[in-house]
Amino acid sequence: MRPPPLWLLSLLLGGLGAAAPPPAPLIPYSSQDPDSRLAAPQHLELLLYNDEQILSWAPSPPSNDTRPVVYQVEYRYTGSWTAFKGVNCTDITVTRCDFTGGGRLKGFPGLYSVLLRVRARQGERTSDWVTSTRFQRYCNVTVGPPKNISVTPGKGSLTLHFSPPFDVAREAGFEYRVRYWEKAGAQQVRGPFKKNSIVLDNLKPFRVYCLQTEAQLIVREKNICRPGLSLSNVSCHETAADASTSLQVILIPVGTFSLLLVLTGACFFLFLKYQSRVKYWFQAPPNIPEQIREYLKDPDQPILEALDKDSSPKDDAWDSVLIISSPEEEQDDLLQTL
Structure with missing residues (x-):
């Protein structure tokens, strides 16, 4: 048997004077639990x-x-x-x-x-x-520094080679800048460069330079520019000699050696020409005898007696006498003896 419809039940309840209860709201299961x-x-x-x-x-x-x-x-x-x-x-x-x-x-x-x-x-x-x-x-990307950086010193220059921070499509590219400075010197910036190879020229030879690189993302059609927020690690390198410096390095020792040879030859020639004067200039000064030096120290000392005493022959001094006779003198002596 089918149940009566709701309108019929409402009519019957309304006729009996009892109010129908409101229908219960449909509460989601998640709110119930x-x-x-x-x-x-x-x-x-x-x-x-x-x-x-x-x-x-x-x-x-x-x-x-x-x-x-x-x-x-x-x-x-x-x-x-x-x-x-x-x-x-x-x-x-x-x-x-x-x-x-x-x-x-x-x-x-x-x-x-x-x-x-x-x-x-x-x-x-x-x-x-x-x-x-x-x-x-x-x-929204954060652009890091270039990767795989290598530096090759040259004649008064430094050449940098590196890779881009990451691969991009054709509509985008990178620009690079290099910050460099001589030790205890002011920092300088070069760029922007679009190639992955940068040459820093006009540097002083035989000087140590420190440098850092940064990359910037450029999207040409959309006018988007994402600057690099971090620099590469600091690396320092010494430049090599340029052509003029190499010539100077060769000429300076050669010129010094040649100058020394010329000076040595000139000194030898002057010595030969003025040898007597040089000997006169460099001869030792005359020495004062010891007795006179003592007399000058004490004039009251009897210097004559001291000199006579020093000049008298000693008892134990002997003179060596050598007698040489000729053969004729020996014959005369022999005849006189006979």
């Missing part, structure tokens, strides 16, 4: 540094449920009717998603506006989606 809805992740942060594109967030607040909490990340390009799409960060337990780490999506294009959203899940319980702010990679 507070534990049925999981808390959403918090504090979404997007890191865009060179090639890196990493989304991170704070975990959901803990609950009495001991089951693990996993997260799901999706993205969508704004300005289109496409729905959110999943990435390689589905049912992950970590609180970060790296979009440059491989998978189906290897980084977002430079000029596309992108939205990201994250939600948590614990068993059958899910949280609300948390959506990040819209971003464009080229507009």
Whole structure:
């Protein structure tokens, strides 16, 4: 038997004088059971540094449920009717998603506006989606310094070779600047340069220069300019000699040696020409005898007696006498003897 319609029951109850109770409101299941809805992740942060594109967030607040909490990340390009799409960060337990780490999506294009959203899940319980702010990679990226920097010293110059901070599409490019200074000197800047090879010329030879490089992202059609927010590490290098300095390095010793030869020859010629005078100039001064020197010290001393005493022959002094006779004298002596 089918139940009577509601209007008939209302009419019957109204006729009996009893007011019909209002229909119960439709309350969602999540409001009826507070534990049925999981808390959403918090504090979404997007890191865009060179090639890196990493989304991170704070975990959901803990609950009495001991089951693990996993997260799901999706993205969508704004300005289109496409729905959110999943990435390689589905049912992950970590609180970060790296979009440059491989998978189906290897980084977002430079000029596309992108939205990201994250939600948590614990068993059958899910949280609300948390959506990040819209971003464009080229507009929001932090540009680092050039990579693989090498410096080659030259004749009064330094040549730099390096790689761009990251790869870009055709609509974008980089400009580079070099900050350099001589030790204990003022800093100078050269640039912008568009090539990956820079020559710093007109430098002093045999001097040590320190330098840093920076890169700037330029998007020509959109008038976008992202300056580099960090410089490369300081490196110092000594310049080599230029052509004039090399000639000076050769001529100075040769000239010095030639001058010494000329001076030596001139001195030898003068010595030969004025030899007697040179001997006269360099001869030793006459010496005063010791007796006279003592007399000058004490005039009262009998100098004559002292000289006579010194000049008298000593008792033990002997003179050697050699007698030489000829053969004729020996014959005369022999005849006289006979």
